[in-house]
Amino acid sequence: MTIQVSPVKETTKVTAASQRAAYWATLLELAQASASPVKGLETLREGAIAPSQSQSFPTTRNEEWRFTDLSALLDVALSQPDSTVAPSAADLDAYALPEAAGSRVVFVNGQFSAALSDRTAIPQSVFVGALSDAPDALVAQIGQISGAEEEFTALNSAGFQDAVLIHLPKNAVVDAPIHLLFVTVGDRPSLVQPRCLLVAEPNSAVTLVEEYVSLGTTPHLTNAVTEFILAENAQVKHTRIQGDTTTAFHIGKTAISQERTSRYVGLTVDYGSQVSRHNLHVHQVGEQTETVLNGLAYLRGEQTSDTHSAIALTQPHAQTRQLHKTIIDDRAHAIFNGKVFVPQAAQMTDAGQLNRNLLLSPKARVDTKPQLEIVADNVKCTHGAAIGQLEADEVFYLQSRGIDSDSARKLLIYAFAYEILDDLPVPSLKQRLLNQLQIAR
Amino acid sequence: MIRENSDVILSVKDLTATVDGNSILKGVDLEVKAGEIHAIMGLNGSGKSTFSKVLAGHPDYKVTGGSVSYLGQDLLELEPEDRSRNGIFLAFQYPLEIPGVSNLDFLRVAYNAKRKQAGEEELDAFDFDELVREKLDIVKMDAAFLNRSVNEGFSGGEKKRNEILQMALLEPRLAILDETDSGLDIDALKTVAEGVNTLANADNAMLVITHYQRLLNYIVPDYVHVMANGRIIRTGTKELAMELEERGYDWLMVEETAAV
Ligand SMILES: Nc1ncnc2c1ncn2[C@@H]1O[C@H](COP(=O)(O)OP(=O)(O)O)[C@@H](O)[C@H]1O
Ligand SMILES: [Mg+2]
Numbered sequence: 085m086t087i088q089v090s091p092v093k094e095t096t097k098v099t100a101a102s103q104r105a106a107y108w109a110t111l112l113e114l115a116q117a118s119a120s121p122v123k124g125l126e127t128l129r130e131g132a133i134a135p136s137q138s139q140s141f142p143t144t145r146n147e148e149w150r151f152t153d154l155s156a157l158l159d160v161a162l163s164q165p166d167s168t169v170a171p172s173a174a175d176l177d178a179y180a181l182p183e184a185a186g187s188r189v190v191f192v193n194g195q196f197s198a199a200l201s202d203r204t205a206i207p208q209s210v211f212v213g214a215l216s217d218a219p220d221a222l223v224a225q226i227g228q229i230s231g232a233e234e235e236f237t238a239l240n241s242a243g244f245q246d247a248v249l250i251h252l253p254k255n256a257v258v259d260a261p262i263h264l265l266f267v268t269v270g271d272r273p274s275l276v277q278p279r280c281l282l283v284a285e286p287n288s289a290v291t292l293v294e295e296y297v298s299l300g301t302t303p304h305l306t307n308a309v310t311e312f313i314l315a316e317n318a319q320v321k322h323t324r325i326q327g328d329t330t331t332a333f334h335i336g337k338t339a340i341s342q343e344r345t346s347r348y349v350g351l352t353v354d355y356g357s358q359v360s361r362h363n364l365h366v367h368q369v370g371e372q373t374e375t376v377l378n379g380l381a382y383l384r385g386e387q388t389s390d391t392h393s394a395i396a397l398t399q400p401h402a403q404t405r406q407l408h409k410t411i412i413d414d415r416a417h418a419i420f421n422g423k424v425f426v427p428q429a430a431q432m433t434d435a436g437q438l439n440r441n442l443l444l445s446p447k448a449r450v451d452t453k454p455q456l457e458i459v460a461d462n463v464k465c466t467h468g469a470a471i472g473q474l475e476a477d478e479v480f481y482l483q484s485r486g487i488d489s490d491s492a493r494k495l496l497i498y499a500f501a502y503e504i505l506d507d508l509p510v511p512s513l514k515q516r517l518l519n520q521l522q523i524a525r
Numbered sequence: 526m527i528r529e530n531s532d533v534i535l536s537v538k539d540l541t542a543t544v545d546g547n548s549i550l551k552g553v554d555l556e557v558k559a560g561e562i563h564a565i566m567g568l569n570g571s572g573k574s575t576f577s578k579v580l581a582g583h584p585d586y587k588v589t590g591g592s593v594s595y596l597g598q599d600l601l602e603l604e605p606e607d608r609s610r611n612g613i614f615l616a617f618q619y620p621l622e623i624p625g626v627s628n629l630d631f632l633r634v635a636y637n638a639k640r641k642q643a644g645e646e647e648l649d650a651f652d653f654d655e656l657v658r659e660k661l662d663i664v665k666m667d668a669a670f671l672n673r674s675v676n677e678g679f680s681g682g683e684k685k686r687n688e689i690l691q692m693a694l695l696e697p698r699l700a701i702l703d704e705t706d707s708g709l710d711i712d713a714l715k716t717v718a719e720g721v722n723t724l725a726n727a728d729n730a731m732l733v734i735t736h737y738q739r740l741l742n743y744i745v746p747d748y749v750h751v752m753a754n755g756r757i758i759r760t761g762t763k764e765l766a767m768e769l770e771e772r773g774y775d776w777l778m779v780e781e782t783a784a785v
Contacts, residue, residue, distance in 0.1 A: 278693070365667075414688070477621055483582070484581050484582070484605050484609055484615050484617075485609055485635035485695070486636075488604070496626075497623070499625025503624070
C-alpha cells in the first residue's frame with residue numbers, strides 16, 4: 085500500500101488550519117502504514133496513536149515552535165520510504181570512519197541494511213542490531229523515557245519502520261566507536277522514521293556516532309527518536325551529526341535517562357536540512373550524574389536549525405555543562421532554547437550553560453533563550469547567551485600579519501567552531517567535518 | 526644610525542586622516558631612512574596610534590589627504606596584508622586575543638605568508654618549530670606559550686613580548702612599535718628593548734612610539750618627534766626626549782601656538 089500526503093491545490097478551498105490537520109492525519113497514516121509488526125511493540129504503538137491524533141501540525145503560534153516555521157513542509161507530498169533503492173558500499177565511502185570499520189550499522193530509508201553494516205569489531209557480549217533480531221527484554225525498553233507524548237515523538241512511536249538497539253551488559257567496554265549511519269536515498273520524497281535505543285548497564289562504556297545524511301537532493305522528512313538509558317556509573321559519549329540534504333526537514337529527539345554517577349557526554353553538529361529541530365532531553369534519576377551537551381550549528385543559505393534542550397535534575401550533586409554555538413551565514417536562522425530545571429531536591433548542583441552565536445551576514449538571524457529554573461538554594465549555576473559578528477579589529481590584527489582578509493575570516497570562524505569540534509571523539513570524523521564545513525586550513 | 530646616503534624607507538607628506546568623520550591627523554610629515562630609529566612622543570590622544578594604524582592600513586581610518594611612500598611605492602594603495610608581506614610590521618598597543626587559534630599556528634601562517642610573497646618555499650611544521658624556538662630566546666619566552674591561544678590569558682608583558690616575537694620572525698623593513706613599553710616592569714622593558722636592538726640593523730628602520738623617555742634609555746633613537754593635535758610639531762634628538770621628561774609638554778605647546 086502506498087499512501088501519499090498531497091499538497092493542497094490552489095483550487096481547493098480549505099483553511100490553513102484544516103490543511104495542517106489533514107497533513108498531520110496523513111503523516112500518522114503514513115507512519116502506521118510503514119510500521120513493522122514486531123511482537124512487544126503493540127502497547128507502545130497503541131499508546132502513541134492517541135497523543136498523536138490529538139495533535140496537529142505545529143504552527144509558530146505554538147510557543148514551542150514559535151521561531152521554527154515548518155509550513156514549507158506542507159507543500160511537500162510525502163510517501164512511504166522507497167525500500168527498493170539500495171546504495172552501494174562505494175556510495176557511502178565519504179562517510180566511512182576507519183575507526184568504526186567493524187562497528188558500523190547502516191540504515192537505508194529507515195530500514196536496517198545488513199549488507200552495508202559491519203559488526204565484526206563488536207564484542208560478543210554486546211548486542212547491536214535491528215528490531216527483528218533484538219531480545220524481547222530490550223525491545224520492551226523502547227519508549228520508556230518520559231516525554232513520549234510530544235507530537236513528533238508520538239508520531240515516531242506510532243510507526244517507526246525499524247530500530248537499532250544496543251545493549252551493553254554490566255562492565256562492558258566497547259573500544260571502537262559505534263557508527264550509526266542513517267542514509268536517505270531515492271527520488272521519492274518520503275517520511276523516514278528511524279529509531280534508536282541504547283541501554284548501558286552499570287559500569288559499561290561506549291562511544292556512539294549517530295549520523296544522518298542524504299544521498300541526493302530529494303526532500304524528505306526524517307523524524308528520528310534516540311533513547312539512552314544509562315545505569316549506574318555507565319559512560320556514554322554520543323556524537324550526533326545532522327547532515328541531511330538542504331531540501332530536507334529533520335526532526336530529531338534525543339532522550340537520556342541517567343542513573344547515579346553515570347556520565348553522558350553529548351556533542352551535536354547540525355549542518356544539513358532546510359529546517360531542522362533537535363529536542364534534547366536529559367532526565368536525571370540518580371545523584372551525582374555528569375552531563376555535557378555541546379553543539380555546533382553551521383547554517384547557510386535559507387537554512388533554519390533549532391535546538392531545544394531540557395535538563396531535568398531531580399537529585400543532588402549533578403554537574404552539567406552545555407556550550408551551544410552557532411555560525412549563521414546568508415539568510416539562515418538559528419534558534420536555541422535551553423532549559424535547566426533545578427528543583428529543591430537537586431541541591432549542590434553545578435550547572436553551566438552558554439550559547440554563543442556568530443552572525444556572518446546582515447540577514448542572518450538568531451533567536452536564543454537560555455533558561456535556568458532554580459529552586460534549590462545551595463547550587464552553582466551560570467547561564468548566558470552572546471551574539472556577535474567577526475570583530476573588525478581581529479580581522480585587521482591577522483591582516484597586519486600578512487594573512488589576507490578572507491583567510492583571516494576563515495581562521496576566526498574556524499577558531500569559533502574548533503572549540504566544539506576539537507572534542508569530537510573520533511579523529512577521522514573531526515577531520516571530515518572540518519573539511520565538509522569548509523573551515524579546514 | 527644616521528647615514529647620509531641610505532635608502533629612504535618611508536616618506537610621509539602632509540598626511541591627513543579621519544576616523545568616524547572626526548579629523549585626527551592634520552598634516553603629518555616624516556621621512557625615515559634605512560638604519561634609523563625614530564621615536565614619536567606625545568600626550569594621550571595626540572594621534573600616535575592613529576598614525577600607526579593608518580600606516581598599517583586599518584580600514585576604520587580614512588586617509589583624506591597627503592601621501593605615504595614606502596620603498597618608493599604608494600603605501601596607501603596596498604591592502605593591510607600586502608603591507609605586512611612587503612615588510613611593514615605594527616606592534617599593537619593593545620594586541621588582540623584570538624581564542625581557538627594556537628600561537629604556533631598563527632605564527633606559522635604569518636611567517637609563510639611572507640615567504641610566499643618573497644617567492645620562497647613555505648616552511649613545514651617541523652622546520653618552523655625549530656626556527657620559532659630560536660626566536661623565543663630573543664624575547665625570553667617559554668615554549669609553552671606556543672601552544673596557547675594567541676594572547677589569550679597572557680599578561681600585559683607577555684602580550685608585548687609576543688608582539689616582538691612576531692617581529693623577530695617576520696624581520697620587517699619598517700617596524701612600528703606602538704607603546705610597546707607601556708605597562709611593562711623594568712625587566713620586561715629591558716627584554717623588549719634588547720629584542721628590538723637585536724633586530725635593528727642597517728637595512729631596516731624602527732618607529733618607536735612611546736609615552737615615556739624611559740624606553741629611550743634602552744633603545745637609543747636617532748630622532749625624536751613630538752606629535753600634538755595630529756601633527757609632528759617638533760623634531761630633535763634624544764636630548765629633546767630628556768627635556769620633555771623634565772619640563773613636560775606644555776612649553777612646547779605654548780611655543781607651537783606662539784609660532785602659528
Ligand atoms: N576608533 C576610533 N574611533 C573614534 N575616535 C578615535 C578612534 N581612534 C582614535 N580616536 C580618537 O583620535 C584621537 C587620537 O587618538 P590616538 O591616535 O589613539 O592617540 P594616541 O595614540 O596619541 O594616544 C583621540 O581623540 C581618540 O579619541
Ligand atoms: Mg596610542
